[in-house]
Amino acid sequence: MKISLYIPCFNASLYIKRCLEGVFNQSINIDEVLIIDDGSTDNTVQIASKFDVKIISHESNKGLAAARNTAIKNSAGDYIASLDSDCVPEKNWIEKLIHEFRDNKIAGIGGMLVEGYQDKPADLWRAVNMPQHWGNELTYNPEFLFGSNNIFRKESLLKVGMYDEALGNNGEDHHISQKLKSMNYALIYTPAARAVHLRQDTxxxxxxxxxxxxxxxxxxxxxxxxxxxxxxxxxxxxxxxxxxxxxxxxxxxxxxxxxxxxxxxxxxxxxxxxx
The missing domain is CATH 1.10.10 (Arc Repressor Mutant, subunit A)
Structure with missing residues (x-):
């Protein structure tokens, strides 16, 4: 079993170092880490290049769905995990995700995203009204798996035609989940696999x-x-x-x-x- 992990990035210099430190501190080995740089104009690539990662850059910003497809096409793993660039995974994050692949009909596992900042009104409003998780219980076939932290069988993603690039930066996670379900694949949400969201809003x-x-x-x-x-x-x-x-x-x-x-x-x- 080989695990690939990719991080889609667009001007992620504020967060990418902490994100990668969490990735390289996992309790089980990740076979390859890919940085998909989606046309960044800051020093995201320079920061990421200090880690043992494979960097693939788009010449221009193509959107999140396109970045995900680039990762799938260039990954070597049987399982392909995704983590947003402004998230830091807990030490056993990948281990807890992989643990839920109990049979071949399970196409993907999603984890819990915990909001790291909730003091300011905008950040608290996001935590209350835009949570990126399905609660505190293990859930079979949730509505969809959030794109912020998950893992899929690569074979399953290829069978459904990967992500719809016309969706750009939003909704691609919901759409891929529905395509997988329509082909009788199952999805699992586990709150045991946790990542912390570093984003701060106005x-x-x-x-x-x-x-x-x-x-x-x-x-x-x-x-x-x-x-x-x-x-x-x-x-x-x-x-x-x-x-x-x-x-x-x-x-x-x-x-x-x-x-x-x-x-x-x-x-x-x-x-x-x-x-």
Missing amino acids: VSSILRTHWNWYRMFHEPVNIENLKFRTRYNLRTSRDRIKEDIRNRQYKLLSIDLILPADQFIRDIRYFVRKR
Whole structure:
């Protein structure tokens, strides 16, 4: 059994050193580590080159789905793990992921992403409203495996045609999970495999990320979808306000309140661009 691990990177100089230190401190051996540099303009490559990694660079930014496909095509492992560049895996992360491959119908295992920063309102809002995990219980066939930390059988990814590069930077993890399920593969989520998320947000950046996450949900390319998304965001805002008041998370209310207007403006801009 050979394990490859890849880290897709775009201007990741703030985090990549800590990420790689965690990767090279795993409790079991990783046979190869690939850095997929997606057109970075900072010193990501220079930092990564100080480690025992294979670096593959795109000449321009092609998006996360394309970076994942580059990794799959250039990996030598039977199993291919993925870790975001702003994440630090716990020491037994890979060991806990591999442990769940109990039969050949299991195509992939996903771990828990723990938010490392939750003091500022934007970071806490992300932790509460945009978690990248499925809770504290081992779960068979969750809705999908988050792309931030997972491992797949390479053979399974190849059989479903790899990632859809048209999706760019968001939704590719959900899409590949659905393709695997449609071919009767199983997925497992294990909270025992943990990685810490180093990202820190501002109000502006978290609202932008929220919109990007849900861009393909009733994509705002026509009036009906615009109406649906507006109603949906209003309901979401209302529900989050109620929940935050109930939990005494008062510092999150300002983001809850501006969410519908912010997302509507982004939807309109996208709608106009697509016409």
